[in-house]
Amino acid sequence: MARIGADEIRTRVRGDWPRVLGLLKDKIALKSVSAQGITGEHMRRSARFVADQLSLVGIDARLVQSTNPDGTPGAFEVVGSRVVDAKAPTVLLYAHHDVQPVPDPAVWETDPFVGTERDGRLYGRGAADDGGGIAIHSGALKALGDDLGVNVKVFIEGEEEMGSPSFIPFIEAHREEFESDVIVVADSGNWSSDIPSLTTSLRGNTDLDVTVKVLEHPVHSGQFGGPVLDANTLAAMLIASMYDGNGELAVPGIESDQPVGGLQRDLDPGQFRADAGAVDSYRLAGTGSLASRLWTKPAASVIGFDAHPVEGSFNVVADRARFRISLRTAPSQDPAQAQQALADFLAAHAPLGAEVSFEYGENGRGWAMDPDSLAVRDAQDAMREAFGTDPVNKGEGGSIPFIPELKRLFPSAQVLVTGPEDPQSNAHSPNESISLYGLERNIVAEVLLLDRLGAGSR
Known part of the structure; x- marks a missing residue:
């Protein structure tokens, strides 16, 4: 009172x-x-x-x-x-x-x-x-x-x-x-x-830097392209392997929660699209309530990618690619556990046997x-x-x-x-x-x- x-x-x-x-x-x-x-x-x-x-x-x-x-x-x-x-x-x-x-x-x-x-x-x-x-x-x-x-x-x-x-x-x-x-x-x-x-x-957060290596050095695409895929393409294949057909993150060991205390009101998809600036043709990824997808389910974003810029590019098969994944984790999950689960998954799904290595970023619960x-x-x-x-x-x-x-x-x-x-x-x-x-x-x-x-x- x-x-x-x-x-x-x-x-x-x-x-x-x-x-x-x-x-x-x-x-x-x-x-x-x-x-x-x-x-x-x-x-x-x-x-x-x-x-x-x-x-x-x-x-x-x-x-x-x-x-x-x-x-x-x-x-x-x-x-x-x-x-x-x-x-x-x-x-x-x-x-x-x-x-x-x-x-x-x-x-x-x-x-x-x-x-x-x-x-x-x-x-x-x-x-x-x-x-x-x-x-x-x-x-x-x-x-x-x-x-x-x-x-x-x-x-x-x-x-x-x-x-x-x-x-x-x-x-x-x-x-x-x-x-x-x-x-x-x-x-x-x-x-x-x-x-x-x-x-x-x-949500918690963690970062993982991933390097995909396919060659010891760059080679000419006319001489080697075809049997040898460039590292950028292999990196894209590896990134895509994290998701199912609905765009839901599907990595074993990375957990999901439900909204804490129950969901009183879901987010409005139209307003959310407008606030995000989504193009008209884009379908929002994931399943379940929009609130759970944003608040308590994990989300992985590639926030950096090292590659040769389009301007000045030439016919070379890239030997390696490096990218950074920012992973937002469910509120209850240990982010270090989720980080390791992500690394284990990517190592196991290396496309065509490319070498995949990691640098582990900091974790926040x-x-x-x-x-x-x-x-x-x-x-x-x-x-x-x-x-x-x-x-x-x-x-x-x-x-x-x-x-x-x-x-x-x-x-x-x-x-x-x-x-x-x-x-x-x-x-x-x-x-x-x-x-x-x-x-x-x-x-x-x-x-x-x-x-x-x-x-x-x-």
Whole structure:
């Protein structure tokens, strides 16, 4: 049972709205692209800005530079806390302050580093991912003020878009900054701008580099072509062997799951095709619900292929080809197990006896929410009241590898994955944006959640 009425909370959030919107616009302008150097002055400036903003809403926040596993300087992180009652539960609020690069500003309809309001959305790089997460936490803490009934810890990461290489060493060196009863990760999104969601699962991920070798050196296609197939063709045959006639990944040992907590609503194929930009003639691959294909079944993508470019090509049979497979794994599967299963399958299906060798990439585990936890119940009630409609929970096809690592280190903590995005947010893509309608209600939902968690302890 909440202690503060929803109408009062909405009034507080609306009164603070100019500050929240200004925060988000200022954050966009900082150009905190971690790919341009996580130790750069632009990243220090971004972390300092976030720490200052958290201090304004009652958090004792500071900037700390992490250390990479090899001992070199790492990302600029923001940590903070506020203790209200030693007997109250502790909630860790997570977001990240680094953003994706903008390879070609010309394909944007607005300046990517100027927050621009259009048709109820705010456009700019990092507006949703994950400036929106920072704005949600800031807005919620400001709205609660002295009515905050939980102890709060905050961690705003500076290298999430770079794979978080120093994240686990940082946690292990600062365990006291992360010990908590509930962890709220505001780095995902809602079913739509007006229908809220908890993220129920995340797929794991792994990479495998594959080299197919057929010759010791290239040869003339007129002299040897026919009996000797080029390595690019053999690689294509090998890749195709992973799939059945429906385009379903069919590799023994690579597992599938069903949507966690049951499927409340399937994805709309027409909208999905439009969002993906699929050509009219393309038939979506796989079988079963579209949601399961995207959230809990495995997916393999060839994300790199070394071959001679068409421009300047000549009549030579390629001796070898190299390609990289990115494998998204079911939430419950050990990605190292899936990686090895894929390598074993490809080695056993080498076309015409070509040599196949491997380089193994890093693994990130998937995660599945506990749909029966008390924190999930409180979060769903908060979302229902904030948005005025029942939440539709959903999985995510992507990965956030540090979440299962947090669960490993803090097994008793309940994890909630929320976030500011919606299907039109275009995170990682041109014209990234956040729904201002959705942002306001996400803030109200987080206030209601924190209030419920605090009320439950009294």
